Amino acid sequence: MGVEKKEISENEDMEKEMDDVSMIFSGEELSEEFKEKAKAIFEAAVLSKVEEKHAELQEEFEQKLQEAQKEFTDGMVSKIDEYLDYVVSEWMEDNKLAIEKGLKAELVEDFMVGLKNLFAEHYVDIPEDKVDVVEEFAERIDAMEQELNTAVSENVSLRSEINNFKKDKIVHEVAEGLTDVQIAKLNSLSENVEFISEEDYKEKIVMIKKKYFESDSITEKKEEDDTQQLDEAYSPLMQHYVNSISRTLRK
Incomplete structure (x- = not known):
């Protein structure tokens, strides 16, 4: 419907434009053939x-759509990778007890259902108060599954926080001896390191x-050595002027 309305509107606008062209030629001694050709040229240009x-x-629309899709996909992939990494490395070990309980509960449920069917097939009456046992086990299993899911979610977040803490600690240790500007740059570069x-x-x-800051340290060390050599070569008075000039250059 939106496209049809747009086409109708465009056609109406075109008709109005053609009427405007006709008004431009009105009063002029021009042949109808010339007017029709002029209209055709104008219509083609429009x-x-x-x-x-x-x-x-x-x-533009397709480009923005692709960008939005890529942003959404990258975000989802990052979250899924984080979750799968946790599951592979920690989940089985951290939730070993919960898994064992879940398996035992599932086995008990299957056993009770099979036992009930066996009794029914052999016309063995089961007291009504015992029939609810299976339902009770099923409710317990649901509760355990919810607790397990909550534990997994909490452990994923906790693992991410611990890793971030470890990363900050390592960067802080490696950055020892750098200037504040170099530390800020090192922090920025380390954000994308896996x-x-x-x-x-x-x-x-x-x-x-080493790649970004070691060369700077070597240059500074060389400047200090050169300054020291100059200090040793000049008299006390000249050395005073040399030191002043060196400090000015370093600023």
Whole structure:
């Protein structure tokens, strides 16, 4: 319906434009053939411009749609990866007891259902107060499943917080000896480094430090050595001026 209304509106606008063209030629001694050709040229120009604008809007819409889809997909993939990483490395061990209880409860439920069916097949009467046992076990299982899901969710968040703490601690240790500006840059560079283990993460941060900041330290050390050599070469009076100039240059 929206597209049809838009097409009708465009057609109406086109008719109005054509009427405006007719009014421009009114009163002029021009042949009908010339007027029709002028209208056709004007109509073609307008349609071409409309199609061009429509193509631009369509391209812009598709680009924004793709960006939104990519952003949503990347966010979901990141969350799923985090969850799966936790499940693979910690879930089975941390929830070993809960899993065992769940399996036992499931086995008991299957056993009770099978036993009830066996009694029914052999026309063995079961007291009414015993029939509710299966339902009671089922309710217990549901409650245990809810507790298990809650524990998993809490452990996922806790593991993420612990890893972030470990990362901050490692960056703080590696950043020792750097200036405040260099520390801020190192923190920024370390944000996108994947955390697999403490040892692996520390190796990566040390590599970043060497790559970006070690050359700066070497340059500063060379400047200090050069200054020291100059200090030794000059008289006390000249040394005073040299020291002043060196401090000014370092600022």
